[in-house]
Each structure stands twice: as C-alpha cells, then as structure tokens.
Amino acid sequence: RLVASGGGLMRAGDSLRLSCEASGRTIEGFVMGWFRQFPGQEREFVAAIDAWSGGRTAYGDSVKGRFSISRDNVKNTIYLQMNNLKSEDTAEYSCAANRGLGDWTLGRLSDFDSFGQGTPVTVYS
Numbered sequence: 001r002l003v004a005s006g007g008g009l010m011r012a013g014d015s016l017r018l019s020c021e022a023s024g025r026t027i028e029g030f031v032m033g034w035f036r037q038f039p040g041q042e043r044e045f046v047a048a049i050d051a052w053s054g055g056r057t058a059y060g061d062s063v064k065g066r067f068s069i070s071r072d073n074v075k076n077t078i079y080l081q082m083n084n085l086k087s088e089d090t091a092e093y094s095c096a097a098n099r100g101l102g103d104w105t106l107g108r109l110s111d112f113d114s115f116g117q118g119t120p121v122t123v124y125s
Contacts, residue, residue, distance in 0.1 A: 001022065001023045001024050001025070001116060001117075002020055002021070002022050002094070002095050002096065002097070002114060002115070002116025002117070003020065003021055003023070003116050003117045004018060004019065004020045004093055004094050004095055004116060004117060004118050004119040005018070005019050005020075005021070005119050006018040006019050006119055007092075007093060007118075007119030007120045007121045007122075008120075008121065008122070009122045009124070010085050010121065010122065010123050010124075011085075011123070011124060011125075012085060012086055012087055012123055012124065012125045013084060013085065014085050014123075015081070015082060015083045015084070015085065016082045016085060016121065017079055017080065017081050017082070018034070018079065018080040018082065018093055018119060018121075019077055019078075019079055020032075020034070020077060020078045020079075020080075020094075020095035020116065021075070021076060021077045022076045022077070022116075023076075025114075026073075026076060027071065027073060027076055027077075027078065027097070028051075028052070028073040028076075029051050029052065030051055030097045030098060030100075031048055031049065031050055031051045031097070031098035031100075031104045032048065032049055032051075032069075032071060032078045032095060032096070032097055032098070033045065033046070033047065033048035033049070033069075033095065033096050033097075033098060033104070033107065033112050034046040034047045034048070034069060034078070034080045034093060034094070034095050035093070035094055035095075035096060035109070035112070035115070036089075036091035036092065036093045036094075036121075037091055037092050037094070037118070038090075038091050042109065043094075043109055043115075044060065044062075044091075045060045045107030045108075045109065046059070046060050046063055046067065046069075046080065046093070046107075047059045047060065047063065047067055047068075047069035047080060047107075048069065048098065048104055048105065048107055049069045049070065049071050049078065050104075051098075052073075054069075054070055054071045056105075057069050058104070058105035058106075058107060060107060062088070063082075063089075066082065066083050066084045066085075067080060067081065067082050067083070068080070068081040068083075069081075078095055080093065082121070085121075085123045086123060087123050087124065087125050088123075089121060089123050090121060090122050090123050091120075091121060092118040092119070092120050092121075093118055093119055093120075093121055094115050094116055094117065094118035094119070095115075095116055096112040096113060096114055096115045096116070097112065097113065097114045098111055098112050099111055099112065099113055
C-alpha cells in the first residue's frame with residue numbers, strides 16, 4: 001500500500017515536500033513515480049526515480065527545473081520536493097510503482113500501477 005502525504009494550501013512561489021510511504025511492500029528494487037490528477041482528467045506524469053540508488057530521474061515537462069524526486073529505501077519512502085509552485089500545479093498527487101515494462105523515463109501511465117492514496121495540493125496566486 002502506498003500512501004501520499006504532505007499536501008496543503010500553498011501560495012504561488014512557495015515550496016512543499018510530499019512523501020509517499022509504502023506499507024506491506026518494499027520499494028527497493030522498484031522504479032517509483034509521482035503522478036498528479038486534475039479534476040475530470042487522466043493522471044499526468046510528474047516524476048520517476050530509478051529502482052535502487054536514485055541516481056537517475058525523469059520529469060514531466062511542466063515540472064522540470066522546479067520539482068525533484070528522491071527516495072529513502074530504508075524508510076520505504078519516496079519524496080517530491082516542489083519549488084516555485086504555480087497555480088497550475090493544483091492537483092491530487094499520488095505515487096505508484098513501475099511495472100517493470102518499457103522505458104520508465106517516458107512516464108507512461110500504463111507502465112505504472114499500485115497507485116496509492118493521494119494528497120491534494122492547492123496553489124493560489
């Protein structure tokens with residue numbers, strides 16, 4: 001089970017860090033990703049991180065240079081550091097595990113599953 005936390009009401013330009021903790025499973029050895037969902041729309045890829053050391057990452061175009069993904073395998077948790085927030089970042093954020101198919105750096109929704117409980121982020125100007 002994956003549970004995201006840390007969301008909230010933020011002002012444009014603020015920073016926020018989200019956490020996603022796994023319980024009942026390990027994240028070690030799995031590529032992990034963050035996705036976000038706008039009302040009435042399909043989930044959008046935000047970021048992903050490689051399966052072990054976290055030395056390789058990938059980001060959606062809209063968050064490159066502002067967001068950073070990291071992982072702590074000991075704590076069984078991944079993080080999303082969000083800087084310079086914008087109103088268009090308002091969404092529900094959730095994490096998922098890559099299924100081990102295809103090129104995970106492309107962030108294809110179909111390559112990820114086990115989506116957990118999300119956390120809402122609202123950014124106002």
